[in-house]
Amino acid sequence: MTDTQERRPSRTRLLIGAGIVLVVLVVLALVTVSTSRSTPTAAPTSSDPVAQARLDVPRRQEGDPLALGRVDAPVVIAEWGDFQCPFCRLYSTTTEPALIRQYVDSGQVRIEWHDFAYLGPESVLEARAARAAGRQGQFWPFHGALYTDQAPENRGEVTEASLTALAARLGLDVPRFRADLADPRIADDVAADQQLGSRLGVGGVPSFVVGDQLIFGAQPLPTFQQAIDAALARAR
Numbered sequence: 001m002t003d004t005q006e007r008r009p010s011r012t013r014l015l016i017g018a019g020i021v022l023v024v025l026v027v028l029a030l031v032t033v034s035t036s037r038s039t040p041t042a043a044p045t046s047s048d049p050v051a052q053a054r055l056d057v058p059r060r061q062e063g064d065p066l067a068l069g070r071v072d073a074p075v076v077i078a079e080w081g082d083f084q085c086p087f088c089r090l091y092s093t094t095t096e097p098a099l100i101r102q103y104v105d106s107g108q109v110r111i112e113w114h115d116f117a118y119l120g121p122e123s124v125l126e127a128r129a130a131r132a133a134g135r136q137g138q139f140w141p142f143h144g145a146l147y148t149d150q151a152p153e154n155r156g157e158v159t160e161a162s163l164t165a166l167a168a169r170l171g172l173d174v175p176r177f178r179a180d181l182a183d184p185r186i187a188d189d190v191a192a193d194q195q196l197g198s199r200l201g202v203g204g205v206p207s208f209v210v211g212d213q214l215i216f217g218a219q220p221l222p223t224f225q226q227a228i229d230a231a232l233a234r235a236r
Contacts, residue, residue: 065137073107074109077208077210080205081115082127083117086150087218092143115127115190121154128186128187129142132183145166164177164178201214
């Protein structure tokens with residue numbers, strides 16, 4: 001028997017095998033086409049409970065001292081931040097002012113602050129102080145001052161005395177500020193915000209919820225614009 005004769009059966013088997021594979025692929029293609037034609041496309045829904053929980057985040061409370069913008073703005077940006085975080089500072093001093101000018105001032109977006117004071121005890125102290133200032137309608141000026149003059153992380157420079165001095169510079173009622181700073185309800189609110197953020201997938205700061213989407217980090221302005229514009233389009 002020649003080499004050609006020995007090889008012929010294997011070639012035949014290969015041809016038969018290839019034919020079988022081709023038939024199977026054709027059948028699968030026909031089934032797929034038939035299924036896609038007979039099954040209607042369902043409206044997009046969120047089966048992810050975390051994504052649904054993000055949709056429920058906006059507070060939309062009238063007179064909320066930790067919010068900027070109209071209560072009925074079509075889109076809410078929920079921000080989780082830590083006053084010791086340098087990336088939060090970067091966002092607060094560069095990107096956020098641009099978003100306020102473009103979207104908040106025009107009534108399209110509302111920003112709501114949430115604490116994620118996880119970098120250390122000085123983070124918690126600053127979060128409590130900012131909320132104490134908020135009881136006098138000065139949360140955002142206090143927020144801005146903490147980021148503009150951000151102290152080194154957990155170096156002992158943030159104290160009740162330093163925060164009280166800042167309150168005095170901003171014209172707050174200092175005795176009232178001290179009393180609010182010591183109020184355990186404020187400490188509870190700070191802790192509750194962090195717990196909420198953790199349930200929504202926040203693992204670091206800054207983090208933002210826009211609709212059911214979580215944006216992490218001090219992303220460039222176009223990233224936020226894209227997310228906001230998409231949410232505005234959905235809200236129409």
